[in-house]
Amino acid sequence: MQKTREFHRQSIDDRESFWRREAQRIHWETPFRQVLDYSNPPFARWFVGGRTNLCYNAVDRWLDTQGDQPALIWVSTEVDQEIVYTRADLAREVNAAAAILQELGVDQGDRVLIYLPMIPQAAFFMLACARIGAIHSVVFGGFASHNLAQRIDDAQPKVVVSTDAGSRGGRPIAYKPLLDQALDIAGHAPEHVVIIDRGLVPCAMREGRDLAYAPMRARHLDAHVPVVWLESNDPSYVLYTSGTTGNPKGVQRDTGGYAVALCASMEYIYGGKPGDVYFSSSDVGWVVGHSYVVYGPLLNGQATVMYEGTPVRPDAAVLWRIIEQYGVNALFSAPTAIRVLKKHDPGLLHRHDLSSLERIYLAGEPLDELTGQWLSEALDKPVIDNYWQTETGWPILSAQPGVEEAPTRFGSPSFPVYGYDVRVVDEATGKDAGPGQKGVVAIQPPLPPGAMSTIWRNDERFVHTYFESFPGRMLYSTSDWGLFDEDGYWYILGRTDDVINVAGHRLGTREIEESVNTHPAVAESAVVGVADSTKGQEAMAFAVLRNPDLLLEDGARDRLEAEIKTVIEQRNGAVARPARVRFVNTLPKTRSGKVLRRAIVALCEGRDPGDLTTIEDPGALDQIRSTL
Ligand code: PRX
Numbered sequence: 001m002q003k004t005r006e007f008h009r010q011s012i013d014d015r016e017s018f019w020r021r022e023a024q025r026i027h028w029e030t031p032f033r034q035v036l037d038y039s040n041p042p043f044a045r046w047f048v049g050g051r052t053n054l055c056y057n058a059v060d061r062w063l064d065t066q067g068d069q070p071a072l073i074w075v076s077t078e079v080d081q082e083i084v085y086t087r088a089d090l091a092r093e094v095n096a097a098a099a100i101l102q103e104l105g106v107d108q109g110d111r112v113l114i115y116l117p118m119i120p121q122a123a124f125f126m127l128a129c130a131r132i133g134a135i136h137s138v139v140f141g142g143f144a145s146h147n148l149a150q151r152i153d154d155a156q157p158k159v160v161v162s163t164d165a166g167s168r169g170g171r172p173i174a175y176k177p178l179l180d181q182a183l184d185i186a187g188h189a190p191e192h193v194v195i196i197d198r199g200l201v202p203c204a205m206r207e208g209r210d211l212a213y214a215p216m217r218a219r220h221l222d223a224h225v226p227v228v229w230l231e232s233n234d235p236s237y238v239l240y241t242s243g244t245t246g247n248p249k250g251v252q253r254d255t256g257g258y259a260v261a262l263c264a265s266m267e268y269i270y271g272g273k274p275g276d277v278y279f280s281s282s283d284v285g286w287v288v289g290h291s292y293v294v295y296g297p298l299l300n301g302q303a304t305v306m307y308e309g310t311p312v313r314p315d316a317a318v319l320w321r322i323i324e325q326y327g328v329n330a331l332f333s334a335p336t337a338i339r340v341l342k343k344h345d346p347g348l349l350h351r352h353d354l355s356s357l358e359r360i361y362l363a364g365e366p367l368d369e370l371t372g373q374w375l376s377e378a379l380d381k382p383v384i385d386n387y388w389q390t391e392t393g394w395p396i397l398s399a400q401p402g403v404e405e406a407p408t409r410f411g412s413p414s415f416p417v418y419g420y421d422v423r424v425v426d427e428a429t430g431k432d433a434g435p436g437q438k439g440v441v442a443i444q445p446p447l448p449p450g451a452m453s454t455i456w457r458n459d460e461r462f463v464h465t466y467f468e469s470f471p472g473r474m475l476y477s478t479s480d481w482g483l484f485d486e487d488g489y490w491y492i493l494g495r496t497d498d499v500i501n502v503a504g505h506r507l508g509t510r511e512i513e514e515s516v517n518t519h520p521a522v523a524e525s526a527v528v529g530v531a532d533s534t535k536g537q538e539a540m541a542f543a544v545l546r547n548p549d550l551l552l553e554d555g556a557r558d559r560l561e562a563e564i565k566t567v568i569e570q571r572n573g574a575v576a577r578p579a580r581v582r583f584v585n586t587l588p589k590t591r592s593g594k595v596l597r598r599a600i601v602a603l604c605e606g607r608d609p610g611d612l613t614t615i616e617d618p619g620a621l622d623q624i625r626s627t628l
Pocket of ligand 1: 286362363385386413504
């Protein structure tokens with residue numbers, strides 16, 4: 001790993017030369033004056049004065065050399081449809097979408113909220129926003145009306161783009177009623193809603209506000225919308241992510257830094273080159289979908305596969321079938337998907353010719369050793385674990401085969417990636433930890449290009465949330481525990497906060513608790529993440545009822561549990577639905593009133609709850625125990 005280390009060292013010791021060189025990967029309409037402006041820590045401004053455009057770099061720049069080559073390959077096993085868009089087709093669709101937005105009065109800096117399943121129009125509208133300098137905010141389709149309303153109120157979009165329905169397991173899931181509900185409860189009203197009618201379910205349109213996409217597209221199909229050249233630090237998008245409060249944070253991304261960082265990562269981390277085919281099975285509503293379904297591969301002149309479906313339908317060979325059919329070179333997926341595949345016939349792994357596939361990348365949640373090893377041995381391909389966050393936009397820890405083929409170790413996402421000055425820090429003292437010592441994974445700012453620039457309209461919260469965790473030092477805290485060993489391999493050991501990770505989906509327990517608490521029978525609640533052998537974690541809720549006698553009624557326990565799950569599903573979506581809801585008379589708390597979640601999790605996982613000297617009422621833990 002000598003080369004990787006040296007490459008990393010250069011990126012930190014001589015940040016400016018390193019990124020000046022990498023910046024040559026993209027087209028700058030106006031060259032930048034300054035590589036980095038770090039005069040106002042922790043705010044980093046990359047490629048100051050440079051003017052560029054994400055859509056131009058992802059689409060137009062490749063038209064001459066790759067106009068007739070596949071750019072966006074859409075596969076839906078939900079509606080049994082596959083469409084290959086060449087770069088020229090993509091350009092046409094993106095221009096039409098941009099013309100629609102312009103017709104609706106969307107201007108540079110305006111927000112457009114995209115609430116769509118994995119259909120190509122999601123990518124068209126993201127790129128269309130980028131083209132005209134509008135800021136997109138994609139909301140994950142699995143979220144429901146409450147989450148959606150919060151995001152609408154924070155982002156204040158001029159236009160919302162949505163659809164009649166998504167589909168899961170072959171069954172349509174209506175989107176429009178959830179959107180209508182969200183718009184009813186939101187304080188902010190967008191001027192227009194563009195509806196892509198897939199004909200999956202009947203869809204009521206509201207006069208004056210809702211507009212059908214198809215006729216507008218037809219009208220604008222030959223439009224050419226000029227690119228708006230943005231200053232490198234102009235925002236490209238806001239993507240909401242969960243934290244410790246009930247209010248999600250709008251992670252704001254810049255333009256030039258993001259383009260450069262993603263383009264470089266496609267080669268150094270993902271081993272890609274123009275013309276290659278990249279397949280990330282993530283959803284566009286998550287950061288992986290932004291960086292590695294849409295922008296990364298397209299910026300690097302690669303084709304991207306966008307997949308609507310699950311990894312097991314029509315059968316557990318579907319990912320491998322897609323890889324064979326489209327000659328995929330790199331697959332990016334999540335450990336949960338692989339743990340699910342592991343339960344199926346191993347013969348399915350060998351039904352298809354996977355000779356095009358060079359490597360498999362897994363991220364978003366801890367990759368356990370057994371799963372990593374199983375996949376790598378079964379396919380005889382390298383399996384690379386990479387670790388990062390919505391905030392960073394691209395990997396913090398990963399093997400970097402485009403720099404050097406270094407041996408990986410299962411259970412470890414390998415080494416710090418160039419650009420990230422990563423440390424393990426003692427939470428109490430703020431001092432760097434040595435090999436083998438557990439601490440908080442932190443990054444010495446400035447954060448590299450492509451990482452979040454701030455929290456949308458809330459610089460103060462950005463500084464406070466991320467940079468004020470350690471005494472005497474301004475470091476970016478990932479809120480993950482970790483360590484590195486004597487050989488320089490890193491390990492991630494779980495979150496330090498109340499964020500949980502269910503099947504690779506990052507969820508805030510506080511948001512779920514707020515929903516539980518809206519049930520009229522509930523006084524208070526605690527939601528925790530408990531280890532699950534397939535999904536990594538599952539949510540479990542403990543509720544205290546206003547009137548505990550309610551439980552004496554026949555069937556009350558089951559009825560209340562079902563009602564609470566429904567409330568969560570309606571407000572936060574099916575992804576947040578807890579596996580179980582249990583009732584207790586009191587929650588275990590410290591004397592200062594803080595819920596002892598770590599103790600609850602330990603009990604649920606059959607472990608010792610650890611130090612309980614601060615507990616107010618030790619009987620509260622017995623109650624938790626007795627419900628399990
Ligand atoms: O706790 C870490 C976990 O997922 C969190 C970030 O989730 P999200 O913002 O959705 O971004 C996902 C980008 C891939 C992290 O703080 N996490 C992510 N990757 C890994 C991981 N935990 C262990 N190993 C990983 N490879």
